[in-house]
Amino acid sequence: MRRTSRIIRTRRSPENHVTAPRTRRAAAALAAGVLAVSLAACGGGDDDGNSDDENKGGGETGTTVTLPKLDGASLEVAAVWTGAEQANFKKVLAEFEKRTGAKVTFVPAQDPIINFLGSKVAGGAPPDVAMLPQPGAIKQAVDKGWAKPLGAEAAKELGENYSQGWQDIGKVDGKQYGVYYKAANKSLIWYNAQVFENAGAAEPKTWDELLTTAQMVYDSGVTPFSVGGAEGWTLTDWFENVYLSQAGPEKYDQLARHEIKWTDPSVKEALTTLAEIWGKKDYVAAGALGTDFPTSVTQTFTGGDQPKAGMVYEGDFAQVNIGETKAKVGTDAKVFPFPAVGDAPPVVSGGDAAVILEDSEASQALATFLASPDAARIHAGLGGYLSPNKNVPASAYPNEVQQKIAKALVDSGDDFRFDMSDQAPQAFGGTPGKGEWKILQDFLKNPEDVAGTQAKLEADAAAAYGN
Template sequence: MRAARAVAAGLCAALLLAGCDAAEGPAKPFAGQSLDVAGTWTGAEQANFERVLRAFGDRTGARVRYTSGGGDLGVLVSGQVAAGVPFDVAMIPQPGVIARYAASGAAKPITGSAAEAVRTHFSPQWQRFGSVGDRLYGVYFKAANKSVIWYRGDAFTAAGVTPPATLDDLTTVSQTLVDAGTTAMAVPGADGWPLTDWFENLFLQLAGADAYDRLAARQLPWTDPAVVDTLRAMGRYWAAPRFLQGGPAGALQTTFTRSVADVFGQRPRAGMLYEGDFVTTEIARLGRYRIGDGARYFAWPSVDGTGGAIVAGGDAAVAFTDRPVTMALMAYLASPEAAAIMARRGGFLSVNLGLDAAVYPDATTRALAESLQRATTVRFDLSDMTPAGFGGGNGASMWRLLQEFLAAPGTDPATVAARLETAAAIAYGGA
């Protein structure tokens, strides 16, 4: 039945985008029109996304140009908006940024057939992630499962351990790895954002989904005891002897790509790495450990071993013009067909309900994607929902303060919480 629905939806989308009925034939209603799209993706991700855009162009006649802003996407997009020549569509990773553009009127609500495509192919949860108030602004074309810990199978076998189910078990496994001569965890502290992901996963497990929502909505202060308890748990793990590759000081100098190599490179040093599903691309590039064999993952441990809560991320297509060709592209990006183009090439997860999971290139990626669909509790990356000055980029207060905490994990957690609260008050006050 799912396959039948997907075929039917695909046919409807094809006719919709062609701008004709079956009797009229394959017209190309947007021939000669151009679209400009921006995103963070570079390299293989950019090449794969450009395949999606070319497929849209082949179907509709539109010419689509992609510009990569990399880590400076926010500056690029806001600059174009300020100059009065916005990109037609931008792939934005932060709901907080989407909300800011919606409030200013720069982002355009998704309407018509594009809105119907989102309602058809995305769960209510992911529709809410793309909404501001009761209006839909974002199509979550790419998703990320940020609640997984990767490990080397040979390191676990040598130490005689199995993947932990609880946070206490994680500490026990880490200590056993250390006792067996392997550093427990590589932590890419130099990049900042992985530390916010550490906090978010721990906070979701320790404080629960309701507290997570309230903290994200600025209804719970950062000085709340649940925040202090989460910071205390982080500091305790980070300060443990040989738990972190290079110790806290070394972790602070470790980039994301270096951390992957420290676990899965030619000369591995640590047994585990916490980060999202997207590390598979980097592991594969290193070439030593195969995904699902030597390189495996387990879900972020829960308090009681029941699991089920996931911190997710993603890139949402947001329209900055409301031309018919723009909304046609938004509708296409909400289709299973567009998702399949990237999904079959790896390094990509979709939450499009119409996508056939068989298109994923391996069982590990397929399982990660399905976990996002099955999860009983999914919450979006908390730092991405805050004002950019607090949690949304290089130099943001949350990034910087957690890096300082990593450098000195023995710092009183209440002091760190108070600094976070002060920074949040400033950032939200000026949002």
């Protein structure tokens, strides 16, 4: 769709209160140009052309934000992160402890985190800060009276380091509650380079080319796709990329706000397109409904040139799981943008926002730190992480693949679409075994039932949105 104006228009859903950027050109450029063909992993040279001074520089030991002394203070931070993701975040928290003297405890949370927080609040022991993965969850936390607005210092840091679009998705009723500390480019397909070479396959740019590539991989003796169907959010991500590219950003925004129904012909078209892969015999690795996301990634890059699958769709964060194998990102494990289904490639983003539940000098200081380049640069250097903070240079990331992904995200400014299911009420878009997650799992099992899937999606969406 043509971009006709520089104006970013916003509309609010009474359920989500999520700003929806309306521009498109830069978003298409992001998807098309985020990765060059055959990106090679390398060390972190500053390939963005900016000096440290231009980026409020500093590296892991640099300081760009002043924090108070908090000797004797203690904080709890809750998130659903596990494994390397949790371990790396703890290193960021350790730097905060070093600078302030505060003691920070990481509290492992379960999904959906809103339910976890509800039990903590009911027990009189909520964490001081929670990392919320959905704008809808921020809205729920505000409506329940749990979330506290950011103070002046945190808001100032956020304003200096984030585009307006990333600030707005952390707002509810015009007040800033969330710091989107962690972002994701969820429009990427990772592939086993040796499998592609054996099959004579090239990186596809369109959906039809993807289907051709999949057939070439299949003919070479390898199942084309690994799908982590045990976790419904991976399936919503598949749908959102197809739908955004095929139906366009206007329809995407309307469906995200439930202004059009899931029985709309555009949804039928997207599900029918998905079925070209999900419903193709032997195109998806066996046991997809029992395969969790980490396994869906690792099984694509283990087994030499005979892995369980040649490709796996998911965001930049898949690098964490690739790192658990012997595959080297950029050499053994390569990546291409999600192919264009319609006129332009899709650009779907997600993220995790820090939200204060217990207002104190220490919790506000942590939010300020997480909004600064300092925290993001530490985490960026550890890999498997992407920041929307525009003052974190590409050189902070450990390899060329991540440097290009990060630079493209920042360069896109406000031109992106946020994960649709994350914008929905959690009962529909963010609860295991329910709503969109469960219905798309059923569709993965039976991709022929397009009409039935649409009817179930609409019934559950109507109940969750209240319309």
